[in-house]
Amino acid sequence: MKTNRTILFAAAALFAVTAVSCNKEENGNNGEETVYTLELADPLDKEIILNDDQAEAFDVELNTNIDADQLSVESKEEQDWCAASLASDGKSVKVTPGSNFTENDLTATFVISTTVEGVTPVEFTVIRRGTTTEYYVKIESEDFTPDEMYTTYETGGEAQDITVTVLTNAAQWYLSDMYWGEEADRWFSYDKVSGRNGETVTIHLNENKSSERNISFMFTYEEDGYMGPTLTIMQTAKGASSVTVSKDNQEITTDYPISISAGETVSTEHGTIMRVDYMEEFSYTSDGAIDFKYYEAGTDTDITEEWYETGWVWASPDMEDDSKFTISCQQGNSGAARSVDIVIVPAGGTNELFRFKVTQAGA
Numbered sequence: 606m607k608t609n610r611t612i613l614f615a616a617a618a619l620f621a622v623t624a625v626s627c628n629k630e631e632n633g634n635n636g637e638e639t640v641y642t643l644e645l646a647d648p649l650d651k652e653i654i655l656n657d658d659q660a661e662a663f664d665v666e667l668n669t670n671i672d673a674d675q676l677s678v679e680s681k682e683e684q685d686w687c688a689a690s691l692a693s694d695g696k697s698v699k700v701t702p703g704s705n706f707t708e709n710d711l712t713a714t715f716v717i718s719t720t721v722e723g724v725t726p727v728e729f730t731v732i733r734r735g736t737t738t739e740y741y742v743k744i745e746s747e748d749f750t751p752d753e754m755y756t757t758y759e760t761g762g763e764a765q766d767i768t769v770t771v772l773t774n775a776a777q778w779y780l781s782d783m784y785w786g787e788e789a790d791r792w793f794s795y796d797k798v799s800g801r802n803g804e805t806v807t808i809h810l811n812e813n814k815s816s817e818r819n820i821s822f823m824f825t826y827e828e829d830g831y832m833g834p835t836l837t838i839m840q841t842a843k844g845a846s847s848v849t850v851s852k853d854n855q856e857i858t859t860d861y862p863i864s865i866s867a868g869e870t871v872s873t874e875h876g877t878i879m880r881v882d883y884m885e886e887f888s889y890t891s892d893g894a895i896d897f898k899y900y901e902a903g904t905d906t907d908i909t910e911e912w913y914e915t916g917w918v919w920a921s922p923d924m925e926d927d928s929k930f931t932i933s934c935q936q937g938n939s940g941a942a943r944s945v946d947i948v949i950v951p952a953g954g955t956n957e958l959f960r961f962k963v964t965q966a967g968a
Contacts, residue, residue, distance in 0.1 A: 639670075641669075641670060641671055641719075641721050641723075641724050642668060642669055642670050642671075643667070643668075643669045643671055643676075643717065643719055643724050643725070643726075643727055644667070644668045644669070644727060645665065645666070645667065645668070645727060645729060646666035646667060646668045647666065649801050649803070649804070650665050650666075650729050651728070651729050651730070652729070652730050652732065653665070653700075653729065653730065653731045653732065654732050654734070654774070654775065654776045654801070654802065655702055655731065655732065655733040655734065655776050656733075656734055656738075656740070656775055656776045657705055657733065657734045657735060657736050657738055659702070659733070659776060660702060660703070660704055662699060662700060662701040662702070663699075663700055664692070664697045664698065664699055664700070665689075665697060665698045665700060665729060666696065666697045667695070667696055667697055667698065667717070667727075669695065669696070671695065671719050671721055671724070672695060673691065673692070673693060673694055673695030674695075675695075675719050675720045675721055676691055676695045676717065676718070676719050677691065677717070677718050677719075678690065678691050678698050678715055678716070678717045678718075679715065679716055679718075680713060680714070680715055680716075681714040681715065681716050681728065682713075682714060684711075684712075684713050685703075686702070686703040686704075686705065686711050686713065686733070687700065687701070687702045687703060687711070687713035687731050687733070688700070688701045688703075689701070689713075689715045691717075698715065698717065700715075700731060702731060702733055705733045705734070705735060705736065706736065707735055707736065708735045708736055708737040709735045710732055710733065710734055710735050710738070711732070711733045711735075712730060712731070712732050712733075713730065713731045714728055714729070714730040714731075715728065715729055715730075715731070716728050717729075734774070734775075738774070740773070740774060740775040740826045741773060741774055741775075741826070742771065742772070742773045742775070742778050742824045742825060742826050742833045742834060743771070743772040743773070743834065744756070744769050744770065744771055744772070744824055744834050744836065745769070745770040745772065746767065746768060746769045746770065747768070748767045748768065748769075749767075751834065751836070753834070754834055754835065755834075755835050755837070756834065756835070756836045756837065757837045757839060758836065758837070758838050758839070759839045759840075759841065760810070760838065760839070760840055760841070761840070761841055761843065762812060762813035762814070762840060762841050762842045762843025762844070762893070762894065762952075763812060763843055764809075764810060764811055764812040765809075765810050766807050766808070766809050766810075767807070767808045767809075767810070767838070768805050768806075768807050768808075769805060769806050769807075769808065769836070770803065770804075770805045771800060771802075771803075771804060771805070771806065771824055772802055772803065773801075773802050773826050774802070775802075775826035776801070777799050777800065777801060777826070777828075778799060778800055778801070778802075778804075778824055778825070778826055779798065779799045779824070779825050779826070779827065779828045779830065780795065780797065780798050780799065780806055780822060780823070780824055781798075781822070781823050781825070782795075782820060782821070782822050782823075783820070783821040783822070783823065784820055792810065792811045792813065792818065792820075792840075793808060793809060793810050793811065793820055793838075794808075794809045795807065795808045795809065795822075796809075799828070808822070808838070810838065810840055812843060813840050813841070813842050813843055813894070814842065814843055814845075814891070814892070814893050814894055815842055815894055815927050816842050816894060816922075816927070816952070817839065817840065817841050817842055818839075818840055819837055819838060819839040819840070820837070820838055821835055821836065821837040821838075822835065822836045822837075822838075823835050823836075824836070841952070841953060842893065842894030842952040842953070843893040843894060843952070844893050844894060844895075844950075844951025844952045844953050844954045845891035845892055845893035845894060845895050845951045845952070845958060846892055846893060846951065847891060847892060847958065848889055848890070848891040848895060848949055848958040848959050849889060849890045849891070850887055850888075850889045850949070850959050851887065851888045851889065852885075852887055852888075854888075857887075859959045859960050860960050860962055861959075861960070861961050861962065862961075862962050862964070863885065863932060863961055863962065863963045863964070864964055864965075864966070865881065865883045865918070865934045865963065865964070865965040865966070866881060866883070866965070866966055867879075867881070867937060867938045867939075867942075867965065867966045867967055867968045868880050868881030868882075868934075868936075868937025868938060868968075869881075869937070870937075878937070879936060879937025879938065879939050879968070880936075880937050881934050881936065881937045881938070881965075883933060883934040884931055884932070884933040884934075885931065885932050885933070886923075886929060886930075886931045887929065887930055887931070887932065888928055888929045889928060889929075889930070889949075890928065891958075893951060893952065894951070894952035895949050895950065895951065895952055895958065896949075896950050896951070896952050896953070896954075897920040897930075897947055897948070897949060897950075898947075898948045898949075898950050898955075899912040899916065899945055899946070899947060899948070900945070900946040900947075900948050900960075901945070901946070902944035902945055902946050902962065902964075903944075903946065903962075904946075905957075907955075908945075912945075916945075917934060917935065917936055917938070917943070917945075917965070918932065918933070918934045918935070918945060918947070918963050918965070919932070919933060919935065920932050920947050920961075921933065932947065932961065932963070934965060937968075938965045938966065938967055938968060939968045940967055940968065941967040942964060942965065942966050942967040943964070943965050943967070944962070944963060944964045944965075945963050946960055946961065946962055946963065947960070947961040947963060948960050948961075
């Protein structure tokens with residue numbers, strides 16, 4: 606009896622497995638319950654704004670796995686200025702707006718429904734602006750506080766992203782930049798040139814190792830517009846943490862001495878002047894931008910501010926090659942010998958990176 610009972614249990618178990626397998630095949634989905642989806646592919650399509658002069662038909666894309674014959678679209682309220690129809694594949698709705706010759710906005714809300722039980726209908730609203738609409742564009746950001754029309758944002762030299770939210774009552778906003786340099790030299794980029802109310806654009810700034818630079822952006826509600834909020838970004842240079850200085854392709858060390866002659870007396874039609882003929886070029890590499898400061902010889906006393914008024918020797922960056930600079934003496938010395946130290950520091954900083962010890966002989 607024990608053996609017979611075991612055989613009966615085994616046969617019952619085999620039958621049960623066969624029945625489940627059949628159910629899975631009949632369901633067509635491996636026995637799993639189908640989850641139906643009906644939603645707008647772009648959540649921003651919940652409210653679609655049209656300018657008063659827009660009349661082109663457009664599509665509202667759907668995200669759904671429901672068959673087209675189980676879907677329908679109809680206007681929520683009585684209106685005759687805007688029509689909507691479901692595409693044959695059920696994946697989109699074609700909207701055909703009419704004209705608006707009135708001063709007021711026109712509104713039409715459409716409902717997309719399904720005969721599938723338990724699936725919530727989807728709505729979207731089309732708004733056509735009136736003929737007297739005053740369009741606007743505004744910007745917001747957590748990175749800076751914008752003014753109404755002209756905003757200047759100063760930032761450091763590190764590579765960074767700046768996110769701007771654009772608000773408008775128009776169908777679209779547009780972004781353009783005011784860059785006139787070579788395309789290969791662009792030091793910024795942005796991920797969007799247009800968008801809708803509430804969308805964001807991210808502006809990327811490359812690391813700045815040279816000198817302060819700026820770029821302006823304009824936000825408008827017309828694609829080729831020239832009136833709208835302007836954002837000017839001023840990016841300071843990232844200060845260097847080290848510098849290597851070379852002369853004639855040979856690296857030199859700090860406290861590098863420079864000796865300049867007193868010069869000679871020269872008679873001109875304007876009288877007798879002292880003249881000195883000195884200019885020396887250096888090259889450098891660094892991991893950031895640099896500045897030049899002037900110190901009292903052999904000290905850390907910064908006299909840069911007054912040197913702009915009384916200085917006689919200068920370090921000048923090369924305007925065409927930012928890896929070079931020159932040191933030049935611009936006038937002769939009719940008195941006693943004199944000295945000054947020219948110090949390289951990080952841009953905007955005070956940490957000494959390199960020092961030249963400059964002396965000019967007396968007359």
